Amino acid sequence: MRGLAPVFAVVVVMAVVPLVGVSNVTLNFLVIALITALAGQGWNVLGGYGGQYSFGHAAFFGTGAYVTAVLQVRYGVNAWIAFGLGIGGGALVGAIVGGLTFRSGLRGSYFALVTLAFAEVLRIAASVAPITGAGVGTLVKLDLRPVALQFQSRAVFYWMILALVAVALIVTRLIERSRFGVWLIAVRENEDAARALGVNTTAVKLAAMVISGAITAAAGCFYVQYFLFIDSGLAYGTWISIEALLTPIIGGVGTVFGPLLGALVVRGLGEGAQIVTGGEAPGLDLVVYGCVLVLIIWFAPRGLIGAFAQLRNRVMRPARLVETGHG
Amino acid sequence: MLSPTILIAAVVNGLLTGALYALVALGLTLIYGVLHIINFAHGALLTAAMFAAYFTYHLFGIDPYLAAVLLAPAFFIIGYALQRFIIGPTSHGDDRNMLLVTLGLAVIIENALLFAFRADTRTIDLSYAFSGIDLGFAFLPLPRLIGFGVMFVVAFVLWLILSATDTGRAIRAVAKEKLGAELVGIDVAHIYAVTFGLGTACVAIAACLLIPSYYVNPSAGNAFVLVAFTVVVLGGMGSVLGALIGGLAIGVVESFSSLFLGESLGQIGIFVLFIVVLLVRPSGLFGAQA
Numbered sequence: 361m362r363g364l365a366p367v368f369a370v371v372v373v374m375a376v377v378p379l380v381g382v383s384n385v386t387l388n389f390l391v392i393a394l395i396t397a398l399a400g401q402g403w404n405v406l407g408g409y410g411g412q413y414s415f416g417h418a419a420f421f422g423t424g425a426y427v428t429a430v431l432q433v434r435y436g437v438n439a440w441i442a443f444g445l446g447i448g449g450g451a452l453v454g455a456i457v458g459g460l461t462f463r464s465g466l467r468g469s470y471f472a473l474v475t476l477a478f479a480e481v482l483r484i485a486a487s488v489a490p491i492t493g494a495g496v497g498t499l500v501k502l503d504l505r506p507v508a509l510q511f512q513s514r515a516v517f518y519w520m521i522l523a524l525v526a527v528a529l530i531v532t533r534l535i536e537r538s539r540f541g542v543w544l545i546a547v548r549e550n551e552d553a554a555r556a557l558g559v560n561t562t563a564v565k566l567a568a569m570v571i572s573g574a575i576t577a578a579a580g581c582f583y584v585q586y587f588l589f590i591d592s593g594l595a596y597g598t599w600i601s602i603e604a605l606l607t608p609i610i611g612g613v614g615t616v617f618g619p620l621l622g623a624l625v626v627r628g629l630g631e632g633a634q635i636v637t638g639g640e641a642p643g644l645d646l647v648v649y650g651c652v653l654v655l656i657i658w659f660a661p662r663g664l665i666g667a668f669a670q671l672r673n674r675v676m677r678p679a680r681l682v683e684t685g686h687g
Numbered sequence: 688m689l690s691p692t693i694l695i696a697a698v699v700n701g702l703l704t705g706a707l708y709a710l711v712a713l714g715l716t717l718i719y720g721v722l723h724i725i726n727f728a729h730g731a732l733l734t735a736a737m738f739a740a741y742f743t744y745h746l747f748g749i750d751p752y753l754a755a756v757l758l759a760p761a762f763f764i765i766g767y768a769l770q771r772f773i774i775g776p777t778s779h780g781d782d783r784n785m786l787l788v789t790l791g792l793a794v795i796i797e798n799a800l801l802f803a804f805r806a807d808t809r810t811i812d813l814s815y816a817f818s819g820i821d822l823g824f825a826f827l828p829l830p831r832l833i834g835f836g837v838m839f840v841v842a843f844v845l846w847l848i849l850s851a852t853d854t855g856r857a858i859r860a861v862a863k864e865k866l867g868a869e870l871v872g873i874d875v876a877h878i879y880a881v882t883f884g885l886g887t888a889c890v891a892i893a894a895c896l897l898i899p900s901y902y903v904n905p906s907a908g909n910a911f912v913l914v915a916f917t918v919v920v921l922g923g924m925g926s927v928l929g930a931l932i933g934g935l936a937i938g939v940v941e942s943f944s945s946l947f948l949g950e951s952l953g954q955i956g957i958f959v960l961f962i963v964v965l966l967v968r969p970s971g972l973f974g975a976q977a
């Protein structure tokens with residue numbers, strides 16, 4: 361496959377990390393960063409390539425998490441199957457929300473608002489419905505066997521989330537190279553023009569939302585297997601929605617590696633802020649995130665990857681125009 | 688089971704709460720009408736104003752209703768500066784960026800407040816907070832009656848500004864046709880900032896009206912703003928009259944749904960209404976075609 365070499369290179373380098381003897385704390389940090397990256401990769405398909413800025417991706421994350429947890433705990437479904445169904449659940453929510461909103465022609469601020477509202481409805485519903493454990497949440501039983509998708513070693517969890525991120529990277533790359541990807545970017549750049557040229561914009565956006573929902577739901581499914589607990593705030597909280605859009609925008613919106621880079625930077629900065637203040641400063645890490653978001657949009661609207669590309673162009677002064685994967 | 692007096696009491700209470708929703712929504716709809724973006728920092732600014740009202744009372748003993756006279760201009764300046772020096776230059780003229788920047792500001796303001804004041808919930812005790820008018824079947828607390836009255840005054844003043852001043856005409860011109868307004872010499876960046884300032888001043892007044900009967904913590908404003916989104920969508924984005932009627936209507940809907948469904952499901956009622964309106968009639972009940 362053309363263009364997949366950088367993806368494989370990055371994944372292989374990251375896969376070696378647990379073998380060089382890093383501490384469990386570092387590994388835990390990387391796992392959490394990769395969960396954020398995966399949620400952001402989902403957002404990036406719809407927001408980065410399709411230009412549809414969702415403010416409610418927690419709807420997918422939470423659905424993946426709850427489906428995985430509730431099927432195992434209440435219905436005794438095997439963890440692997442529950443995990444798969446959780447991803448399917450996210451895709452289904454994507455199809456429902458996308459079907460309703462895109463059919464009504466909602467864009468821009470309206471789309472942001474309606475996705476936010478869907479996430480909030482799900483959050484409130486999950487906080488009162490008995491099936492989700494209501495306010496108490498759902499605890500998955502500790503069962504450290506591969507068949508239960510739980511592992512003694514943190515390294516195995518790390519490789520598992522890395523594999524999920526790798527799949528999402530490959531999917532994103534393939535979309536970018538496909539006819540569907542070109543349609544999607546056309547919708548982002550000028551939806552009316554795309555429709556005039558014969559692109560079925562509603563169908564394209566809907567497909568992007570389903571893929572986007574499935575990827576972000578996978579992050580939620582993994583979250584449950586890793587922490588073995590979920591409640592309505594963790595699943596559908598506003599903060600998940602913000603993180604899902606923060607990572608691609610900081611890393612490079614509409615680029616393959618943007619969410620991964622953004623997640624590492626965001627998590628690293630948050631960790632740094634906590635270390636500097638000795639963990640005695642609630643909210644300071646989030647202030648840092650907010651400032652980084654504003655500064656990135658201000659000075660590097662194409663994210664860190666866009667800024668690097670620009671810098672390289674300036675230094676190398678190439679005769680030809682360099683592709684940056686973002687129009 | 689339900690006597691008519693309980694229903695009337697629910698309506699009256701809903702109208703009193705709705706007036707405050709309307710006031711928060713007024714600022715939001717004004718900003719949307721001109722800048723064509725949802726200001727996601729609205730809730731954080733409301734929280735900040737509530738803290739400001741709390742501290743002017745706590746430190747200087749200034750009555751919140753008096754503080755509104757001071758805080759409204761102060762928050763006008765804050766709003767003006769935010770739009771002129773941060774949101775405007777940052778967004779590079781792209782609506783999507785503007786949405787994100789207001790979201791980023793919301794995160795910064797809310798968490799800076801959390802960092803400064805921790806998650807503690809604070810209230811103020813006014814001597815007259817529990818006085819009011821007893822209608823026999825319903826008790827009307829004085830702070831909420833004042834809130835109801837002030838909302839109409841603010842709406843009237845806003846209407847006067849928009850219809851009778853040169854700045855107001857410029858605001859309406861920019862809202863209708865930005866490029867045309869620019870061509871006839873209107874400073875669009877300035878008008879954007881003035882609009883944002885007016886919207887923020889509305890929030891400051893709403894905060895002063897809320898603080899006597901409500902509490903403040905770093906996320907206090909969010910509850911109101913999610914409702915205000917609904918009000919703005921229901922009333923038609925950008926419509927001042929729509930925000931007024933929408934706010935009162937939502938107050939009554941919430942009052943009824945918590946009467947019949949309980950507190951937490953009552954909130955769902957609002958969101959479901961919100962989604963249905965967005966999907967079926969996104970231009971709202973009073974708005975022009977979106």
